[in-house]
Amino acid sequence: MKLNRWLSAIFMACLVLLSGCEIDNQTIAQNSLVYCAEGSPASFNPQTDTSGTTIDAIANQLYDRLIRFNDDNSIAPALAKSWHLTRDGKMVTFYLRKDVTFHQTEYFTPTRNFNADDVVFSFERILNTEHPFHQVSGGKYPFFQNVQFSNIVEGIEKINDHTVRFKLREANSSFLANLATDYAVVLSQEYGQQLLSQGRQEEIDSKPIGTGPFKLQSYQSGSLLRYYRHESYWHNEVKLNQLVFDITASDTGRLTKLLTNECDVIAYPIAPHKIKENPNLIVEEVTAFNIGYLGFNTQKAPFDDPQVRRAVAHAINKDAIITAIYGEQGEIAHSILPKSSWAHDSSVIPIEYNPEQAIALLQEAGYEDGLTFDIWAMPVQRSYNPNALTMAKLIQADLNQIGVKVDIVSYEWSTFLRRLGQGEHQSVLLGWSADHPDPDNFLTPLLSCNSAETGSNRAFWCDQEFDSLLKLALKTDNINQRKNLYLQAQAIFQRDLPLLPLAHSKRFQARHEQVKGKILNSFGGINFAEVSKL
């Protein structure tokens, strides 16, 4: 009898505990969100690191930029409420917002609002090698060095507290797009000075202060990142009180946590079709701004002949490649620019899969007895090409049908890149991920004469007409004029075909149904500023 009474008391206690759990858990979970990320950020300053994991974790959560991209990829005001470009395109003046506050944290309390000093401080850090913070994280600013920012910008000038002027060496219409990327963030000058006076400069990149929607509460490498709402965020009221990044490297681990409600949103879900079967879960996808291509070395036989390039293009079955390599995660590419780019040429006629035509073209080009060449397949996985080696094998089989023999070559990644840079290849499977939606970010690095000498133009293709069109397009900021120029450039590209575009890959994310708001962008990092939970 006594035992019975005890048992029932314990049972009641458990019941109370568990029911209490249900009700109270909702209150803390309602305005908090757990995002299961695939890795830890390498830095807390997007100026110094461009890896996707770092940008996802920090760029939009902690910082703002002077300007940002709209959903339609046009440029919109952010910290700068407006801007003015002089007629010659060499001076850009930004008029700044007045009511923007920096984060108040345990390690910093701001005494003033955001102003022109902060902008000058943030960009001087990159440009001026004498700046006290320039060398803090090794003096490396990958994005800005890639776009040769210091060659574009001559100087930055504070006109008054709320006006800043950038002087450019020459007109450059992708300059604004560069400033709107996730990398061009604004840091606090006041915080910088405080660190400098205490001799703790390196903390500027590890204990961040920004104007973004969230402020950093704590970070444990490999484990978690905890953000709290920035109470007086200038742009909108941040609905989430707490944002936690649960760092879960294993993709099955992330999926399990999504299914068990431990994560609200997960990065890079596996088996998206399985998740779609669950009515409480949503899989989102955006086509990322990237391109996977087969590049022909136009300086070497046989691909110095456009006809051979076209013949090979006709012999490759792109549909089969998309199905086998990308599955649901990619879409076929007909042009260098993705469909969502404003300069995309929708009138372009896709190169159809037609082995007979390929044979005819080869015969015309004088290769009646067939042909042998090599394809270099990169040894690493990239979102624009998840499996280059298998892709090379598929192409090999396709070309075999028209009597062309293909040898597949692969080296260790750094050797691969070095030899590629020296132009030892005949053709190569590679790709490109854009940093911002400006079409120039695809065309110039991949196809300009300049980059044939210095870097990423793996086709070593140099066409003066094409090049001058690109340069003209950079000199104007009239979008219609630019679009017209880019369409002309793409026509030249289609005529010559130095690269065969294969696929644009997609980016996936899965979330619970009650998480509302836009998180994924087609380029750059994720953003939780406008996310809420029902």
Add this chain to the structure above:
Amino acid sequence: MLIFTLRKLNLFLFTMLLLTVLSFSLSFLFPGDQLTNLTGQLNITPSEQTALAKEYSHESNIAWQYAAYLGHILNGELGLSMTNQTNITDEILRLLPATIELSLFAFVIATVIGIPLGFIAAIRHHKPADHVILAFAMIGYSIPVFWLGLLAILTFSIQLGWLPSGGQISLLYEIERTTGFMLVDILLSDSPYKWQALQNNFAHMILPALVIAAAPATVFIRLARTAMLEVLQTSYIKAARAKGLSFSQIILRHAIRNALIKVVQHIGLQFANLVTLAMITEVIFNWPGIGRWLIESIYQRDYTAIQSGLLVLSSFIFFVHIITDYTYAALNPLARGAKYGSR
């Protein structure tokens, strides 16, 4: 009791000494430079290297090197992790409480379930209840722990959605770290969500603890059953029965207490087994304990961490053994006279 204590202390000191010798010798056995293996200091300048060699008596003979190593251990300096250059002592102090918490919880579950079931099996000797309990014990003992863990996650987390699949507590609760023991820290914290955090922590603990408890519980069932059967056949039980005491009186007043003494003696030995199981379970349930850390260190060939982790873990298990010996001696005066290995 004093002599018993001295004997145990003696044993403790010598075993610890042997353990450190073993751990010290590992730095020679692992590939690479001995001093690097010992300290985990990578990328240091030649002058720092010289200072370090001096600090560890690297130029002297091996006995001095060992003495220097021992000195560092006594000061709580276990070196740096070779993979991420963090202080290993800090890491261990951060992670060990989580493992102890989980192991203790599992241990309590195993005893609370195992011992009574064993007694029931003995009392119902050769009856259906006995067979059922023994069959369950057999199954529980034979299931590999990693499989049981995955099965538990699949059933209770993914299919039924009752319990979380991993971690120590939902990351939404921000608990300030004071003692390192999550339960204690939650109670000490001034968070408005204290009670929910406690429930949440508890919910996270149930599955891994049950998985760890499965094997020891079955051992306890068998131990308790055998002990009870032995006790029930002794003459004092027969005498009690002859005096006219009822069966329940005999069991409650005499049998359980005497059977328990025999069980306690073996419980401590099971603890080492339990910690091994906990290490595997920590990996499956993503529990932030020393087991997961140690297994990750092995993956990453972090020799300094492996060396120190093994040292700390084996000393911990040994410490638990001594505590159970003490408890047994306190319960059973006859045991105090026993010499090492004489029982």
